[in-house]
Amino acid sequence: xxxxxxxxxxxxxxxxxxxxxxxxxxxxxxxxxxxxxxxxxxxxxxxxxxxxxxxxxxxxxxxxxxxxxxxxxxxxxxxxxxxxxxxxxxxxxxxxxxxxxxxxxxxxxxxxxxxxxxxxxxxxxxxxxxxxxxxxxxxxxxxxxxxxxxxxxxxxxxxxxxxxxxxxxxxxxxxxxxxxxxxxxxxxxxxxxxxxxxxxxxxxxxxxxxxxxxxxxxxxxxxxxxxxxxxxxxxxxxxxxxxxxxxxxxxxxxxxxxxxxxxxxxxxxxxxxxxxxxxxxxxxxxxxxxxxxxxxxxxxxxxxxxxxxxxxxxxxxxxxx
Amino acid sequence: xxxxxxxxxxxxxxxxxxxxxxxxxxxxxxxxxxxxxxxxxxxxxxxxxxxxxxxxxxxxxxxxxxxxxxxxxxxxxxxxxxxxxxxxxxxxxxxxxxxxxxxxxxxxxxxxxxxxxxxxxxxxxxxxxxxxxxxxxxxxxxxxxxxxxxxxxxxxxxxxxxxxxxxxxxxxxxxxxxxxxxxxxxxxxxxxxxxxxxxxxxxxxxxxxxxxxxxxxxxxxxxxxxxxxxxxxxxxxxxxxxxxxxxxxxxxxxxxxxx
Numbered sequence: 141x142x143x144x145x146x147x148x149x150x151x152x153x154x155x156x157x158x159x160x161x162x163x164x165x166x167x168x169x170x171x172x173x174x175x176x177x178x179x180x181x182x183x184x185x186x187x188x189x190x191x192x193x194x195x196x197x198x199x200x201x202x203x204x205x206x207x208x209x210x211x212x213x214x215x216x217x218x219x220x221x222x223x224x225x226x227x228x229x230x231x232x233x234x235x236x237x238x239x240x241x242x243x244x245x246x247x248x249x250x251x252x253x254x255x256x257x258x259x260x261x262x263x264x265x266x267x268x269x270x271x272x273x274x275x276x277x278x279x280x281x282x283x284x285x286x287x288x289x290x291x292x293x294x295x296x297x298x299x300x301x302x303x304x305x306x307x308x309x310x311x312x313x314x315x316x317x318x319x320x321x322x323x324x325x326x327x328x329x330x331x332x333x334x335x336x337x338x339x340x341x342x343x344x345x346x347x348x349x350x351x352x353x354x355x356x357x358x359x360x361x362x363x364x365x366x367x368x369x370x371x372x373x374x375x376x377x378x379x380x381x382x383x384x385x386x387x388x389x390x391x392x393x394x395x396x397x398x399x400x401x402x403x404x405x406x407x408x409x410x411x412x413x414x415x416x417x418x419x420x421x422x423x424x425x426x427x428x429x430x431x432x433x434x435x436x437x438x439x440x441x442x443x444x445x446x447x448x449x450x451x452x453x454x455x456x457x458x459x460x461x
Numbered sequence: 462x463x464x465x466x467x468x469x470x471x472x473x474x475x476x477x478x479x480x481x482x483x484x485x486x487x488x489x490x491x492x493x494x495x496x497x498x499x500x501x502x503x504x505x506x507x508x509x510x511x512x513x514x515x516x517x518x519x520x521x522x523x524x525x526x527x528x529x530x531x532x533x534x535x536x537x538x539x540x541x542x543x544x545x546x547x548x549x550x551x552x553x554x555x556x557x558x559x560x561x562x563x564x565x566x567x568x569x570x571x572x573x574x575x576x577x578x579x580x581x582x583x584x585x586x587x588x589x590x591x592x593x594x595x596x597x598x599x600x601x602x603x604x605x606x607x608x609x610x611x612x613x614x615x616x617x618x619x620x621x622x623x624x625x626x627x628x629x630x631x632x633x634x635x636x637x638x639x640x641x642x643x644x645x646x647x648x649x650x651x652x653x654x655x656x657x658x659x660x661x662x663x664x665x666x667x668x669x670x671x672x673x674x675x676x677x678x679x680x681x682x683x684x685x686x687x688x689x690x691x692x693x694x695x696x697x698x699x700x701x702x703x704x705x706x707x708x709x710x711x712x713x714x715x716x717x718x719x720x
Contacts (some may be wrong), residue, residue, distance in 0.1 A: 201564050202564075203563055203564055203718075203719055204719055205719070222568075223466050223566040223568065224466070224566075226564060226565060226566050227466060227565075227566045229564070231564035233557075233560065233561065233564070235557055237556065237557035237558065237560055237561040238561075239478070239482075239556070239558060239561070240556055241482040242481065242482060246481065250477075250478050250481060251561075251565070253467075253474050253477065253478075254467065254471055254474055254562060254565040254566065254567050255467075255565055255566055256465045256466050256467040256471075256566060302565075
């Protein structure tokens with residue numbers, strides 16, 4: 141039996157920042173969202189830049205007070221019990237913000253003290269975490285000499301110094317090379333196995349599919365949809381996507397020729413400047429139908445639908461900033 | 462692990478962290494850097510110009526002995542300003558150091574108090590260092606000068622708090638020029654080099670509102686052994702000034718870090 145035990149509950153959560161300049165308009169970064177995260181879950185926030193992910197994370201971290209709505213973190217109201225809440229959280233910010241004047245080990249030792257841990261407890265824990273983050277050999281190096289991946293691992297190790305129940309990660313692998321990302325995913329997966337609740341934001345759909353049990357897609361301060369990666373794909377997109385490429389300028393004509401408006405649900409054609417996407421349950425069949433209609437693409441590719449397709453469907457293709 | 466929340470918002474932990482970062486340099490090297498500039502003033506103006514001035518009328522002490530306490534007060538002030546000014550700004554804007562603190566059980570109040578405390582500690586070290594210089598120059602006039610060092614704590618408090626509040630408004634390095642714009646005239650005219658009695662009454666009132674004037678009065682009174690009830694007033698001024706700016710700094714930094 142699964143015992144449900146919410147570590148985070150939010151309803152009608154809003155965050156509005158006052159206008160920067162006199163006479164300016166206030167900025168509503170989060171426009172009313174509801175959330176429930178269970179203990180041990182890996183929960184993701186996806187969304188374009190400016191969707192409100194980071195603002196939400198700051199509220200969940202007990203740092204930034206919601207403008208409206210209710211929020212319970214580990215059963216506590218962070219507005220009243222911010223310190224007690226923060227004592228049980230680990231936060232991995234978007235930019236590492238390590239203490240650059242200290243060595244790797246010192247970063248952990250000092251940080252543990254901020255949580256009120258004894259020197260002895262911090263020393264032991266720091267040793268374990270250096271091992272966990274594969275930084276034992278770098279323990280006495282200054283932080284400025286570390287690679288991006290090492291810094292990120294150290295930031296995560298630092299966030300774990302207080303043995304948190306919830307780990308909040310804001311874009312944990314942005315800017316890392318594939319090797320570093322995979323090492324990091326492996327570490328995060330281990331934490332999840334140990335029962336730590338993971339809450340993360342990401343721009344990478346593969347990361348969300350890899351790590352998240354459940355996720356929300358945010359857009360313009362609201363939740364566009366919520367579910368497991370698989371559920372979201374099933375709900376919004378067909379199983380496969382056929383990508384067809386034609387000489388520039390012909391895509392619109394071809395779309396008409398393929399009977400764009402008469403496709404059976406849930407099939408759909410999307411015209412992009414360089415490609416035509418045909419969302420279909422079976423890509424090969426769709427390709428056969430295209431050939432039968434006398435269409436001759438330069439290239440044709442059948443692939444599985446991904447979370448990225450869902451993401452673009454829900455949040456649009458135009459740049460947000 | 463069940464952590465007990467650090468007391469006082471963790472102010473002392475920030476001081477410990479700063480000490481840790483500075484462990485490469487002993488307190489004496491820190492003091493050495495901070496007393497370099499005032500020693501130059503003491504030589505050029507105290508000894509050099511002092512040779513022309515002789516005794517300060519109304520006080521009847523050698524000129525160098527007259528300005529030395531003012532230079533001590535200024536040096537303590539500058540040490541506190543350095544830590545809570547440009548150094549704090551770098552930690553805020555570039556290292557994002559404070560942002561990494563407020564996600565822990567540390568509080569903004571603890572962070573602000575910790576940085577002011579650290580500024581006071583730096584001032585204390587500078588004050589002790591410059592006291593040694595004064596003694597080496599043979600300018601000690603009274604044993605009460607020993608109290609100038611704890612008096613320096615009040616100076617560090619007043620200027621540390623004000624400077625940390627101001628740092629909360631800096632938009633870039635260039636804004637620190639405005640701080641210079643206030644500090645340099647204050648240094649020159651807040652009775653560092655001559656008694657307040659040289660001013661016409663209107664200007665005199667103006668000068669007497671300056672915090673550095675009260676810092677100098679306090680240290681000079683102790684250094685020259687001229688104990689008077691007025692010194693308590695000077696001390697009270699510094700405490701109230703510092704307390705007001707501490708509250709202001711806390712509000713501003715809460716907005717900066719948590720909005």
